[in-house]
Amino acid sequence: MTRWAGVPADQRKDGRREMLVGAGYRLFGDEGESALTVRAVCREAHLHTRYFYESFADTAQLxxxxxxxxxxxxxxxxxxxxxxxxxxxxxxxxxxxxxxxxxxxxxxxxxxxxxxxxxxxxxxxxxxxxxxxxxxxxxxxxxxxxxxxxxxxxxxxxxxxxxxxxxxxxxxxxxxxxxxxxxxxxxxxxxxxxxxx
CATH class of the missing domain: 1.10.357.10 (Tetracycline Repressor, domain 2)
Known part of the structure; x- marks a missing residue:
């Protein structure tokens, strides 16, 4: 089973977006703008990079x-x-x-x-x-x-x-x-x- 099993699609998307925002906050807050890359954010959020783009066009939007x-x-x-x-x-x-x-x-x-x-x-x-x-x-x-x-x-x-x-x-x-x-x-x-x- 995955962490999203049984969770409706819109709630899964909202949950992933929240995880990405949290990861962005931690990276930017701790290390500055240079640390805010798609790969680093996804690694921090424990999400595949494809999920980044379902919520954000780029790191500026994040x-x-x-x-x-x-x-x-x-x-x-x-x-x-x-x-x-x-x-x-x-x-x-x-x-x-x-x-x-x-x-x-x-x-x-x-x-x-x-x-x-x-x-x-x-x-x-x-x-x-x-x-x-x-x-x-x-x-x-x-x-x-x-x-x-x-x-x-x-x-x-x-x-x-x-x-x-x-x-x-x-x-x-x-x-x-x-x-x-x-x-x-x-x-x-x-x-x-x-x-x-």
Missing amino acids: LGAVYDEQAVALGDVLARAVETAEVSARTRAGVRGVLRFISDDPRRGRVLFADAPSLAARRRAAEQSLLDGLIAMSGRPRLGVLVAATMFTGAMTQLAQQWADGRLGTDLDAVVDTAVDLALALQTRATQPNVNA
Whole structure:
């Protein structure tokens, strides 16, 4: 008997795709883009190369799926963080959630901040989604708020990347405290009545 015996065809295909994405994540996260070859992915997933092509046209498409999986997981972390209505607590939970997500498995940061050209459009879409969410939460799309949300989105992306690269030390609490203080100061200034009302 094979591992797929008795499993419907669509579930077999979905299962193999999941195995390939997992293998791609491990290889890319541990060794970088050069390790992501069809043969290496299939060897890591314990699948024949013909199964690669039933789900992906090439390794760039696979890397896109790996990125999407991590972006969705990070989005879930952020969604849980913003469930609280209080701005300070929401900001703290969001910043901590993002940095903790990366700390818990450094491969996540390598995937999310990879310099692979095939991921550029996905990264832009993820940043735009974060920006749209911040603007929607503000409920007041004044120019000051729009500018502050745009600045925070860019700063948060860079903060997460610097944290992933180990350039901000190892004290998560200190980094979160500093980031939250600065973010709240920006938010306070942006919502003052005389800032482009």
